Amino acid sequence: MKQAIIFDMDGTLFQTNTVLEQALDATFEVLRESQLWVGETPIEKYREIMGVPLPVVWETLCPDLTNEVRERSNEYFQKKLIEMIRLRKGALYSNVVEVLKALSYKYPIFIASNGEQEYLQAIVETYELNPLINKIYSIQLIPTGNKSDLVKSIVEENELEHAWVVGDRLSDIQAAKENELISIGANFDFAQQEELKLAEFVINNLEELMIIIP
Incomplete structure (x- = not known):
């Protein structure tokens, strides 16, 4: 068999929690600087939905943003995650x-x-x-x-x-x-x-x- x-x-x-918060916060800081997001980074909400496909993650975290902005945010988020992993921050x-x-x-x-x-x-x-x-x-x-x-x-x-x-x-x-x-x-x-x-x-x-x- x-x-x-x-x-x-x-x-x-x-x-994942060893790199998650920093990468997510960096991503939402970019959104805040672009005046596309107001308020804190929704880290707890991300923790709740952890395990769902990434498009669903960004639809849930940023329901009012366009698909284009969500895709760019995900790309930046992935880049930050990989950067920290390569530096053995995880x-x-x-x-x-x-x-x-x-x-x-x-x-x-x-x-x-x-x-x-x-x-x-x-x-x-x-x-x-x-x-x-x-x-x-x-x-x-x-x-x-x-x-x-x-x-x-x-x-x-x-x-x-x-x-x-x-x-x-x-x-x-x-x-x-x-x-x-x-x-x-x-x-x-x-x-x-x-x-x-x-x-x-x-x-x-x-x-x-x-x-x-x-």
């Missing part, structure tokens, strides 16, 4: 490398993320995860922008018969369920307890995967 483990990136392997969660190394001896490891490809690649390269990950799949690959469809493409492309999907938000859990895979909820920074209740397993640290996954 061909099996694999599919990981989310933000809030599951990478501590961080992986505890024991990510050790756990991935142990699991990768037996299972292929894939990333399925709502993040953009360049951003995901920056994390993998900066924290030297390339030898442990078989392939990164960004939501940019899927016209629907739906994570369930992204996971489906991983299953089909790699002819998987069974897999575990590890992630912190509802989109990860739904992606597992809709593809008849095992969902493992990561009870980390951005996790919502109501969403985690829908997962088949819940972990409080990555080392617990060694118990759940044989």
